[in-house]
Amino acid sequence: MATRRSFLAGLAALTLPMPSWADVGAPACLAAGKQGERFVLHGLSAAGQSLFAIDLPGRGHAAAAHPQRPLAVAFARRPGTFALVLDCLDGSVRHRLSPSEGRQFNGHGVFSADGRTLFTSEVVAEGSAGRIGIWDTDGFRRIGEWASGGIGPHDLKRRDDGSLIVANGGIATDPTDRSKLNIDSMRPNLTHLTADGHIAQLAELPPELSRNSIRHLALGRDGRVAFAMQWEGDPAEVVPLLGLWQPGQAPVLCPPRPAEAMRMRGYAGSIAMAANGLIAITSPRGGVVMIHDADGAHLATHARADICGAAPDGDGFLLTDGSGVMWSGDQTGLRLLSKDGPAWDNHLVALA
Template identity: 50%
Template sequence: MRRRAFLAGAAAASAIPAAAWAEVGAPAFLAAAREPSGAFALIGLGPEGGEAFRVPLPARGHAAAAHPLRAEAVAFARRPGTFALVLDCRTGAVRRRLEAPEGRHFYGHGAYLGGGTVLATTENDFAAGEGVLGLWDAHGGYRRMGEWRTGGTGPHEVVRLPGTEVLAVANGGIRTHPATGRRKLNLAVMRPNLAFLRDGAAEEVVELGEGMRLASIRHLAARRDGTVAMALQWQGEEGEARALLALHRRGGGAPRLLEDPATQGAMRGYGGSVAFSGDGARVAVTGPRGGLAQVFPVAGGPAGIVRRPDICGVAPAGAGLAFTDGRGGILHPGGARRAGVAWDNHLVPVGPG
């Protein structure tokens, strides 16, 4: 699958008849949640956390990909899930059920390319122990088009760099196999990396350094200038207070690690989600196990701390940030509110990007 296919699809994107996001309450975010009944749903939220729509899910969701033009979202099962649902957010209908090919499973994330005509999904080629991006024709009924190698093991999140067709992939470095569930099979030799892919080729592959080899790169956010933030999960000894946030821009040398000495131990080695503020001046990493988020000035300086039990979801909101937690809390620049659901890990912004 090459660039000319993206461009041809993008030119035809406007011909696809579907509801616009404005027709479903103009949500600012998408989030998976567990309802009090134990059922699961994907919920659209307004800028201050009000519910715009709710679509049932058959099992626990992890994250979603919001189509840049249509009121359509792809909800991903928690890894090692083998399905993803293409949802009509206006009617609640399931337009397509994407099944991972034999020998693959999804990792819970995806991103659109080509003006919304191609969906890329992070997947595990578990026999080979290698990461792949599955490519799906979002213009043609989400037909499987092929796949690209990610240049690493255990790719978790993928994001498109704003204004480009470059994909940043968090190759977490951890090998797993469905036969052994979520057991980590290669910690002694794991090598996580951040890979930048264009047209299936790796333009740059970055590692954090030997001292951070056990920091699995899991979640990503991209700023408008192409700077990528990485949320890390430490696989070394419990209690080791390591940085859980790194920044990198293509061609910019080694990644820059950010940590707050006063709260690093309280993060308990686990970065749950990451986002830049709406104005791009700050970057946040959440620590659900420790009940806090660290918010760093990108230009440098001490971190601000947000404390909420089980805080995990984070996304840009206005010039600032919005957060969600596993107890139904929603914190936004204008205040806070609580929903009658338990939010899952991620808060996904809706918009063209």
């Protein structure tokens, strides 16, 4: 009888609907922050409402959202000391991920379209050679790794065909204190990895911009890649911090007017691309968000202290700053959505 009951219980479990993001309020994005002495990961609605908050063991950076189930992988600020698989229904830690020996997580990850695989941005601790960790999400077992195509990979995005775009920042760092070791010999690049891990294309910047570390990515519906950079050269130099790339072609850099470029202080913290092709890049150092059209032409600059997080929201953007405020924005300006949140960290991760 016990065996029959177990069998029937198993059948009943199979008929139960799998939990989805709708079961936690259908958040628009995920964001890490600090509230008092607590580090947390929030699920946020497009109206700026916090739908859930889950404690983290330290400062978070970015997160990866499962495409169907209410699971999020929260990554530590690099060099990564934790990557936690969080159940956003009950706040529990489902799994604690550890990179292979001699590897460190590097702040970002992304799921495959079917949710069966997680890809993580990693470096070999000694030398910062890039790796993409591969994890089977049935138990979150590590099943392999690919070369990222460069030094110091940070952000990575999945294209509709299952291939990956990787932002290799080009900076080798000390594995303990993050000090930069190779500024004079940096070679940042964009790498297009096929769905089975082969390098389809590697695109580098011109030699005079070799100190422009490629850090963050946004993908358009047409397959274009928008990328944001951080300048490691002379602070007095004015360089483009936004670029566009269609794999198979050469990258195109998008310099704004020098006076506008100076407001970024050589640092783009996040990037997002709206449904209509508008592009936002933020600079917490400069306290500005820049809006560009689909071709990379500068449209507007809006000032807000410590603004950094950016995610698409229809034809505009959701934005967060370090004082706990969330905004909506486009080329016409910023509009307050919510305040009194945590000190938001660098990124807003869109779920759609």
